[in-house]
Amino acid sequence: GNSVTQMQGQVTLSEEEFLFINCTYSTTGYPTLFWYVQYPGEGPQLLLKVTTANNKGSSRGFEATYDKGTTSFHLQKASVQESDSAVYYCVLGDLYDSGYNKLTFGKGTVLLVSP
Amino acid sequence: DAGVTQTPRHEVAEKGQTIILKCEPVSGHNDLFWYRQTKIQGLELLSYFRSKSLMEDGGAFKDRFKAEMLNSSFSTLKIQPTEPKDSAVYLCASSRDWGYEQYFGPGTRLTVL
Numbered sequence: 001g002n003s004v005t006q007m008q009g010q011v012t013l014s015e016e017e018f019l020f021i022n023c024t025y026s027t028t029g030y031p032t033l034f035w036y037v038q039y040p041g042e043g044p045q046l047l048l049k050v051t052t053a054n055n056k057g058s059s060r061g062f063e064a065t066y067d068k069g070t071t072s073f074h075l076q077k078a079s080v081q082e083s084d085s086a087v088y089y090c091v092l093g094d095l096y097d098s099g100y101n102k103l104t105f106g107k108g109t110v111l112l113v114s115p
Numbered sequence: 116d117a118g119v120t121q122t123p124r125h126e127v128a129e130k131g132q133t134i135i136l137k138c139e140p141v142s143g144h145n146d147l148f149w150y151r152q153t154k155i156q157g158l159e160l161l162s163y164f165r166s167k168s169l170m171e172d173g174g175a176f177k178d179r180f181k182a183e184m185l186n187s188s189f190s191t192l193k194i195q196p197t198e199p200k201d202s203a204v205y206l207c208a209s210s211r212d213w214g215y216e217q218y219f220g221p222g223t224r225l226t227v228l
Contacts, residue, residue: 034216043119043206043219044158089158102171103217105158 002027004092006106013113019077021109023090026071032093033066033073034103039086047075047088085113117142119220121207127226133195136223139188140209148217149182149192152204161205164190197227 003026013019025031032051036044048057048064050073055066062077073090090106120139128134140147149161162182163171169182179198184190194201204224208217 042221043208045219046216049216102160102163107157 002029002092002094002102002104004090004104004106006090006109008109009107010110010112013080013111015082015113015115016079017113019075019080019084019111021075021088021090021111023073023075023106024071025073025090025092025104027092027094029094031066033064034091034093035062035064035073035075036089036091036105037086038089038108044089080111080113082113082115085111087111119207119209119218121205121220121223123223124221125224125226127228128197129228130199131196132227133193134197134225136192136194136205136207136225138190138192138207138220140190140207141211141218142188144209144211144218145187146210146212146217147184147190148208148210149190150206150208152206152222158206161192194225197225199227201225202227 005024007022034049035047037047038044047062048059050057050064050066057064064073064075066073087108087110089108092104094102119141122137126134145166147164151159151161161173161180164184167184179194181193202225204222206219206222208219210217
C-alpha cells in the first residue's frame, strides 16, 4: 500500500529563518503529491500540488520538488513569518491504482514561528 | 462559492448514544469524503462517495459508522452506538472530480463521555 513519512513532529523557528520539512513516500502507482496546511480550528487546505509531469510546485513563498529517485517531496520556504505557524501535511494522491484520488496523509509537522 | 459546511461544530455525547454529523459539500462537486482526525492516528478515511454512490466504506469503521449521501448537496455520518474511543475531529471534504484537490470543512469535534 501507499505510505508517507514525515519524521519531524515539530519545527520551531524565528521569523525570517529558513524552513525545511522532510517528506518521503512509497507507492506502486502514479503519484501526485500535495502539501496541505491546517490552521487551528480549520480543516486542511491545499498549499501546493506537484505531478510527475511538472515535478515542482510553489505557492505563497513555499516550494516543493518531487524527486522520483529518492522518493522525496520536501517543503521549503526561504523566510518564514509568524502567520505560517500551522500543521503541514505531506500527502500522496494515487490517481490511477485505486481508481480515484485517494489521499494518504503523513502524520503532520507542527511549525511554530516566534516573532 | 461557499466552502464545505459541517454541523454541528462541537458535539458531546454519552457512551451508547447515537449521533449524526452533517456535511454540505461545495456546490457542483461530485466526490465527497469523510475522515476522522486524531493526534495518534492522524487522518483516516471513513467513507468516499462519487456522484452519491458509496465507493469506499473504510474497513475498520464499518460496524458502528454509517455514511449516507441523500442528495448531491447533503451527507450525514451516523455513529451508533458511540464509544469514548470515537472522540475525535470528523472532517468532510469534497472534490470536483477524480484527480482534483479536496476541499475540507472545518470539522466537527466529537467528545464521547
